[in-house]
Amino acid sequence: MNILLIEDDDSVARYIQDGLEAAGYTVEWAADGDSGHELARQGEFDILIVDRMLPEMDGLSLVQRLREAQDFTPILILSALGEVDDRVRGLRAGADDYLAKPFSFAELQARVEVLLRRRSHESTTQITLDVADLHMDLLSQEVTRAGKKVTVQPREYKLLEYLMRHAGQLVTRDMLLEKVWGYHFDPQTNVIDVHISRLRQKIDKDFEVTLLTTVRGSGYMLGPAIE
Numbered sequence: 001m002n003i004l005l006i007e008d009d010d011s012v013a014r015y016i017q018d019g020l021e022a023a024g025y026t027v028e029w030a031a032d033g034d035s036g037h038e039l040a041r042q043g044e045f046d047i048l049i050v051d052r053m054l055p056e057m058d059g060l061s062l063v064q065r066l067r068e069a070q071d072f073t074p075i076l077i078l079s080a081l082g083e084v085d086d087r088v089r090g091l092r093a094g095a096d097d098y099l100a101k102p103f104s105f106a107e108l109q110a111r112v113e114v115l116l117r118r119r120s121h122e123s124t125t126q127i128t129l130d131v132a133d134l135h136m137d138l139l140s141q142e143v144t145r146a147g148k149k150v151t152v153q154p155r156e157y158k159l160l161e162y163l164m165r166h167a168g169q170l171v172t173r174d175m176l177l178e179k180v181w182g183y184h185f186d187p188q189t190n191v192i193d194v195h196i197s198r199l200r201q202k203i204d205k206d207f208e209v210t211l212l213t214t215v216r217g218s219g220y221m222l223g224p225a226i227e
Helices: 010-022 033-042 059-068 084-093 105-125 154-165 173-179 191-203
Strands: 002-006 026-030 047-051 075-079 097-100 128-131 134-137 142-145 148-150 212-215 219-222
Touching (some): 002 010, 010 026, 010 105, 047 059, 059 075, 075 084, 075 105, 097 105, 128 154, 154 173, 154 191, 173 191, 173 219
Parallel strands (some): 047 075, 075 097
Antiparallel strands (some): 128 134, 142 148
């Protein structure tokens, strides 16, 4: 499980990172809101742990931006502001949980485990994916756009499913190679470009609004463009 920790206090960050890594998690750390937001957009994380009072971009703004970009990765906010009104503001900004400082590591770990269990349950029970007017039925494996059937080949379906599950997020070539093709290295072929081109023809060609975009030099994104 991959965790992104966004915390500006070095000692707190090391405490959390060491504890979670000892528990078997992979933890990436960002020390300010801007770099944390960039990592969250570009990476693939199972949960985000976000300090509320961050330099550059505060934690609540970071959460709101991610939710507006259709990124629904579970988020646990950490904050020295622990009054009821503070917790309510954090949850209303889009966080899934809120833990006041100071806290025990055991409680932090338990809350992380709960959020991960919840996400695992949601991923196994979800039966449809929707991005704008693009619809995927995970049971019948049928794809439609604006009610019109889109015929895709098995690899195209897997590619589209991955993109839809990460709608609004930048998906890199390395991510696609590993998650869709099962490569842990770059085979130096144009296999991704070929499949992206075919998929774009099928889901975008006859529609006014383009959903699948190429982020030059970085990867691809399905849905809202990265500002």
